[in-house]
Amino acid sequence: MHTLLSILHVLLAVITVGPAMLLPWLGERALRERDGERVHQAGRRCMAFNALTLVAALFGALTTVTSDRYSFADAWLIVASTLYVIAVVNGTAVIPGVLARIGKELQDSHGVMGGELLEQHRGRLLALAGLNLVFYTAVVILMAWRPGA
Template identity: 30%
Template sequence: MTKVLLSLHVLAAIVAIGPVTVAASMFPAAVRRADLAQMRTLHRICRVYAVLGLAVPVFGFATAASLGVLTDAWLLVSIALTAVAAVVLAYAILPGQAAALTAEAVPARRLGMVSGIFNLLWATVVVLMIVRPGSTTGA
């Protein structure tokens, strides 16, 4: 069962989080070009896949419980970084994109910076999931 849960967790991360990171990164350039159609599409991708992304921690917790690693430091750090990434997405990226769509003055530079932070958080989580400091698997 652990292999199924881990597979679902990784698949959910690739399918849900991947598009959000790419779309969030592309949005500032669309703002600079004032490409409203592309901005709408990218914002929709971010919104829809953010909701789908909720499956990632659900399967992640199930996998961690099945592996018995819920109290491991690397996992706790990953959980904290995931929570920070979710907050950045919910309270900075999505509102900033929505404001840009309504012609409010939202600096593309700020959106780019926030998207970069979001992507860096996810990259760190991925590294922690692969390296797993203190792991006894030898990986």
């Protein structure tokens, strides 16, 4: 049973974490093209894929429960779980909120946005997307490496 849960955990993580990490960058691209609808769409998809990573996390928790080698007290798992929670909150609430706000502004202004305002939005979005990329990457590294295990 442990092996099956582990396989499902890894499979779901591969399917969901990749898009969760990369979808905000599509929002940035749509922002550069001043396409409010695509910015909104990227935000919705970002939220959905980040939320779907919770299914992978559930299978990860079940894998840990059924494991003889790992426990929730392992330092690498505590750090990875903490970073994961931060990434999920950022990816399901913060980034989609920013994308929704930007998309609405673009739609309300019919794609016309001043260069300075565009760069402010772009900078904020790139910072948040970069943080999410770093957090998810750290989680993947910790899950693969399992230091001290």
